[in-house]
Amino acid sequence: MNLKPETLRQIDEVIPHYPVKRSAALPLLHLVQEDLGYIPPEAIDWVAAKLELQPINVFELVTFYPMFRQKPIGRRHIKVCRTLSCALLGGYKTCAVFEQEFNTHRGEISPDGEVTIEFVECLASCGTAPVVLIDDDLHEKVDARKAKQLSDEIKRQAAARSQPAIQSSRPAVTVPAAGAKPPKG
Numbered sequence: 001m002n003l004k005p006e007t008l009r010q011i012d013e014v015i016p017h018y019p020v021k022r023s024a025a026l027p028l029l030h031l032v033q034e035d036l037g038y039i040p041p042e043a044i045d046w047v048a049a050k051l052e053l054q055p056i057n058v059f060e061l062v063t064f065y066p067m068f069r070q071k072p073i074g075r076r077h078i079k080v081c082r083t084l085s086c087a088l089l090g091g092y093k094t095c096a097v098f099e100q101e102f103n104t105h106r107g108e109i110s111p112d113g114e115v116t117i118e119f120v121e122c123l124a125s126c127g128t129a130p131v132v133l134i135d136d137d138l139h140e141k142v143d144a145r146k147a148k149q150l151s152d153e154i155k156r157q158a159a160a161r162s163q164p165a166i167q168s169s170r171p172a173v174t175v176p177a178a179g180a181k182p183p184k185g
């Protein structure tokens with residue numbers, strides 16, 4: 001397993017916090033996914049061995065919980081809510097804008113490797129629908145116009161990242177408040 005030393009350290013630190021090793025399975029899977037971006041088959045075997053379980057025990061967890069991914073995703077993860085409030089207020093249109101902006105379809109990695117777009121169920125912010133989660137940041141009232149602004153911001157950050165002088169790791173995506181002047185440069 002090609003995990004970062006920091007992830008391995010966290011894994012070794014977390015296991016003794018549980019009275020039985022198997023109880024650490026979910027935290028370990030979260031750490032692996034955080035490191036690799038998804039949980040490949042070899043990670044299931046590795047976690048099982050680490051916790052003295054059978055691989056099927058870990059596989060059941062990975063397939064049961066929707067937050068675990070078994071496929072790689074793009075650098076940014078865009079989750080668009082499709083549950084009732086968001087669907088009624090334009091969530092599908094919002095998703096279509098992201099797909100168009102990044103020339104990709106839901107569930108796939110965009111050709112530039114930058115994003116994966118997915119539908120998700122209720123993000124518990126129904127009063128501010130349509131709602132979008134980009135990485136760990138919740139964005140509210142994301143109509144088509146705001147989806148375009150967020151897409152532009154992701155592209156701008158990707159372009160900045162390609163310049164060696166600028167160090168940026170998964171920065172938050174924000175759009176200017178209505179009436180605010182756009183940043184210079």
Ligand code: FES
Nearest residue numbers: 081086123125126
């Ligand atoms: S329906 Fe979209 S946040 Fe609840």
